[in-house]
Amino acid sequence: MFRKKLMAANWKMYKTPAEARTYFRDLLPLVAGHKRDDIAVCVPFVCLNAAVESAAGSAVSIGAQNLHWDAEGAFTGEISAGMLVACECTHVIIGHSERRRYFAETDDIVNRKLKTALAAGLTPIVCVGEVLEEREANLTEDVLRRQCRGAFHSIPVTMAEKLVVAYEPVWAIGTGKTATPQLAAEAHSIIRSEAGKSFAQELASAMRILYGGSVKPDNAHSLMSQPEIDGALVGGASLDPKSFAAIVNY
Numbered sequence: 001m002f003r004k005k006l007m008a009a010n011w012k013m014y015k016t017p018a019e020a021r022t023y024f025r026d027l028l029p030l031v032a033g034h035k036r037d038d039i040a041v042c043v044p045f046v047c048l049n050a051a052v053e054s055a056a057g058s059a060v061s062i063g064a065q066n067l068h069w070d071a072e073g074a075f076t077g078e079i080s081a082g083m084l085v086a087c088e089c090t091h092v093i094i095g096h097s098e099r100r101r102y103f104a105e106t107d108d109i110v111n112r113k114l115k116t117a118l119a120a121g122l123t124p125i126v127c128v129g130e131v132l133e134e135r136e137a138n139l140t141e142d143v144l145r146r147q148c149r150g151a152f153h154s155i156p157v158t159m160a161e162k163l164v165v166a167y168e169p170v171w172a173i174g175t176g177k178t179a180t181p182q183l184a185a186e187a188h189s190i191i192r193s194e195a196g197k198s199f200a201q202e203l204a205s206a207m208r209i210l211y212g213g214s215v216k217p218d219n220a221h222s223l224m225s226q227p228e229i230d231g232a233l234v235g236g237a238s239l240d241p242k243s244f245a246a247i248v249n250y
């Protein structure tokens with residue numbers, strides 16, 4: 001099954017709107033005419049307008065890094081799916097390990113956010129992955145299955161078409177360590193098998209599973225050559241437009 005790769009940037013809590021404009025001025029010529037893969041840049045909320053304006057007419061889509069599960073309400077500091085759509089944001093990261101770790105996001109919260117994002121027509125990038133202690137205790141498969149089951153719970157197959165999952169082993173995020181292509185491929189097949197159980201085999205085969213964790217220009221080619229790896233979610237190396245473009249053009 002052919003799956004078009006998605007090369008996604010996660011800026012985390014970096015860059016102002018002015019810096020976002022400069023970034024796109026520098027990035028867009030480097031990826032102009034790139035048709036092989038989809039490209040998305042997930043920016044802080046305050047950069048959404050600047051990013052959408054700067055990337056207009058290009059092949060680069062703009063995403064957010066979080067959303068709230070309710071349509072509106074007394075939730076100080078939160079942002080709804082409708083607000084993201086109104087900003088012409090098309091993608092959203094959900095359940096990043098930093099949100100699970102520092103903001104107490106549970107599998108249930110991830111599930112609520114995922115339902116909301118899909119209902120709003122956004123393309124969600126749901127992050128799953130084990131921490132080092134879990135890998136060392138041979139718990140990777142259990143953790144991935146639990147996180148996937150939790151995220152996908154009671155989502156009808158008809159709604160899940162846009163779902164993207166990112167396998168991000170937490171021990172590889174921002175550490176310079178990457179999973180070997182073989183470890184990543186094993187994890188991806190566990191995730192795909194859970195998607196097959198929760199949805200349908202056809203959807204699971206078509207679903208894109210990205211790899212994230214210290215993807216850099218010099219390892220992008222070997223990772224992206226793996227048939228099970230359908231793209232990348234890139235943190236640190238996406239902050240520099242030249243380095244993100246080199247990854248996109250691996």
Ligand code: PEP
Nearest residue numbers: 173174212213214235236
């Ligand atoms: C991430 O934040 O999703 C990530 C993978 O970060 P890094 O590329 O810096 O490891």
